[in-house]
Amino acid sequence: MRIIFRCDPMLIEHLPRPIPARGALPEWLRAMPATAYSAIHGRDIRTLKQCPPVVDAMTYGFMVLLPCDVVVDKGTFSWDWQIPEPVTQNHPRAPLSFHTPGQLAGSPFATPGQAALKFNSFWTIELEDGWSLFATHPVNREDLPFRLVTGLVDSDRFSDGGINFPAVWTEPGFSGVLGKGTPVAQCFAVPRAAQQLEYEVFDEERQASYARTVASVLSTPGVYRKRFRARRGRSAGE
Structure with a gap:
């Protein structure tokens, strides 16, 4: 484009x-911790800083x-x-x-x-x-x-x-x-x-794929980032 x-x-x-949005990330995002303790989980969990959809939306356009x-x-x-x-x-x-x-x-x-x-x-x-x-x-x-x-x-x-x-x-x-x-x-x-x-129901293959994907996301940190997140090219001038 x-x-x-x-x-x-x-x-x-x-x-x-005007600049690529990735060049205008706020200081609060840079400064916030990557993990925080969750009493519900009994352990540290990842914060928004490590949520690719959140960061990708903020760096888009x-x-x-x-x-x-x-x-x-x-x-x-x-x-x-x-x-x-x-x-x-x-x-x-x-x-x-x-x-x-x-x-x-x-x-x-x-x-x-x-x-x-x-x-x-x-x-x-x-x-x-x-x-x-x-x-x-x-x-x-x-x-x-x-x-x-x-x-x-x-x-x-x-x-x-x-x-x-x-x-x-x-x-x-x-x-x-x-x-x-x-x-x-x-x-x-x-x-x-x-x-x-278009609207469809899961066939057996989609059901199995859904179950595997969700189980993987729930059990292993960073699944979306490592397996599904698309590589984003940088615009000219960055």
């Missing part, structure tokens, strides 16, 4: 580039990053970002803008009187024909003080304008700095081909 990012020529030296520090003081957002004037008309200069509260009315994201954030995009994104861009909150990043609203954009067609990422601020009492380079959206390409769902 070839993904092309473009930006205004005046900003190319001022913008953090690429991250769009916050382009500058944003100072947050209990619902007030400010920044001091000195960048050249873009030469492209209708191009944003602010890292954030906002959706009015009414745009969330009737949704579970709505909080009376609270606007939604909009992380402005400074990169356009072009995908290959037949593919769309799935943009969501960085996977398993409950530590971030916002929640991105998930969206799907046909970026093989819409590739001349920036994609803005709406989000809800979830920590009204937060005061601090949302740092430059904070991942704001995790994105990956998905095909638009229709899915065909």
Whole structure:
């Protein structure tokens, strides 16, 4: 999958580039122990750090990053970002803008009187024909003080304008700095081909295979990682 990012020529030296998601793993994942004692099991067991599906989800696709520090003081957002004037008309200069509260009315994201954030995009994104861009909150990043609203954009067609990422601020009492380079959206390409769902019952061979596989997983650590996990190639630039 070839993904092309473009930006205004005046900003190319001022913008953090989207990066493979594996390069934005949080410090808490790096720091957490690989095992922890379980009173239920009476022994140490593996933590999420050693769960391949969790880690693979967090390293999938690429991250769009916050382009500058944003100072947050209990619902007030400010920044001091000195960048050249873009030469492209209708191009944003602010890292954030906002959706009015009414745009969330009737949704579970709505909080009376609270606007939604909009992380402005400074990169356009072009995908290959037949593919769309799935943009969501960085996977398993409950530590971030916002929640991105998930969206799907046909970026093989819409590739001349920036994609803005709406989000809800979830920590009204937060005061601090949302740092430059904070991942704001995790994105990956998905095909638009229709899915065909099929339903079957286990035949004898599948029953036997199920029993063997589950018994192996329950009795031996690392079975999924060693026998079933696919090797993941690195994207160009990593």
